[in-house]
Amino acid sequence: MADERRPAGRGPSQPSRGPSPSNRGPSPSGRGPAQHQSDPSQHHARNRVRRKRGAAAKIAGAFLYVLLVIAGSAALSTVGWVWACDLLGLNKELVSAEIIIDDSTEFSDLVDTLEEKGLIEYKFLFKLYAAFSHAEDKIAPGTYELSTEMDYHALVSNMGASSATRQTTDITIKEGLTIDQVFQLLADRGVTSVDKLQDMAANYDYGFDWLRDRPLGDYHRLEGYLFPDTYTFELGENPKYVINKMLVNFDAKMDEYMARFSAEGAVYSLHDVVTVASMIEKETDGEDYRTISSVIYNRLTNPQAETVGYLQIDATLVYLNGGKVPTLADREIDSPYNTYKYQGLPAGPISNPGMTSLLAAMEPESTGYYFYVLNPETKRHEFSRTYAEHNALVQRYQGNGG
Numbered sequence: 134m135a136d137e138r139r140p141a142g143r144g145p146s147q148p149s150r151g152p153s154p155s156n157r158g159p160s161p162s163g164r165g166p167a168q169h170q171s172d173p174s175q176h177h178a179r180n181r182v183r184r185k186r187g188a189a190a191k192i193a194g195a196f197l198y199v200l201l202v203i204a205g206s207a208a209l210s211t212v213g214w215v216w217a218c219d220l221l222g223l224n225k226e227l228v229s230a231e232i233i234i235d236d237s238t239e240f241s242d243l244v245d246t247l248e249e250k251g252l253i254e255y256k257f258l259f260k261l262y263a264a265f266s267h268a269e270d271k272i273a274p275g276t277y278e279l280s281t282e283m284d285y286h287a288l289v290s291n292m293g294a295s296s297a298t299r300q301t302t303d304i305t306i307k308e309g310l311t312i313d314q315v316f317q318l319l320a321d322r323g324v325t326s327v328d329k330l331q332d333m334a335a336n337y338d339y340g341f342d343w344l345r346d347r348p349l350g351d352y353h354r355l356e357g358y359l360f361p362d363t364y365t366f367e368l369g370e371n372p373k374y375v376i377n378k379m380l381v382n383f384d385a386k387m388d389e390y391m392a393r394f395s396a397e398g399a400v401y402s403l404h405d406v407v408t409v410a411s412m413i414e415k416e417t418d419g420e421d422y423r424t425i426s427s428v429i430y431n432r433l434t435n436p437q438a439e440t441v442g443y444l445q446i447d448a449t450l451v452y453l454n455g456g457k458v459p460t461l462a463d464r465e466i467d468s469p470y471n472t473y474k475y476q477g478l479p480a481g482p483i484s485n486p487g488m489t490s491l492l493a494a495m496e497p498e499s500t501g502y503y504f505y506v507l508n509p510e511t512k513r514h515e516f517s518r519t520y521a522e523h524n525a526l527v528q529r530y531q532g533n534g535g
Contacts, residue, residue, distance in 0.1 A: 241380075316334075386491075
């Protein structure tokens, strides 16, 4: 039998073990077969380099952060110190200023004034302090002397109702001043402004029964009722209280006489009497109040007399022309206050009369006089019953017709 020989060098066939590594498909990572295996010592060396670089970066970052914190803190500490100086009144140039606050003063306007006067430097900081300390509730109307020596707390405390720096003034309202003159005097003395007084006089209802027939809207409705006296007012006082103080005084002085004006058969109202008194106050020579009063009432109650119901009081012309010496042209002014042009009483009082004139208006002397003229030598009035008598006196003292 012949031998079956295999190729030389080959042993028995072995089962196939599958493809070699080089013939395998792609690896799950898609990178293909690994080329070679790295040296572990090199790997550890690279990690040490990375760790050193990371540590250095962290140190540098930390150092930069510290520098930023230090710089920021320095800036903030500088700003904070400046704010603290303003808040605590430290290291500030000495400045003193008078601050006037009234009921209409807005808090924001007050803060503006404090800054303008140099008492504070940072409005926002003062407002922030005020918000936390409820400063607005503690500040009251008044006039205050403040300085930069005061911190925020002291500034607020010294603008309070109980502050010892709050100022007052004594003002004498003389008999015969008009409402405009009274208001100007109060404004000149720092009590309040003319505009605020006029607004309050025109539009506020003071609740007195004897003012019920004086309609709101015109401040002249209070003419005649601002009782002449010496008053103590706070500087920057609420105009409502200023006016009310004078009206209360009028009410108290006239209280015992009020019943006669509401009595049955009363001929003249309180307003009529105040109007007569206001003319007496402007016409009297200082001694003849009740005699002047008699002339006015004689003309009012006897329209058939020579004067035919015209009062012809020069003081009403002065009230109309702004305080100047009256002229013949003034007699033609078309106004209900012109007693040369219109019969009867003027539209209202022409001044604020004192008690002597009010009493004279309520209790006139009983006379037959209708005229009077001033004797320039004695500074006293001379009275007459007829126009002829009067004109003779005028010729003697003034050298012209009456």
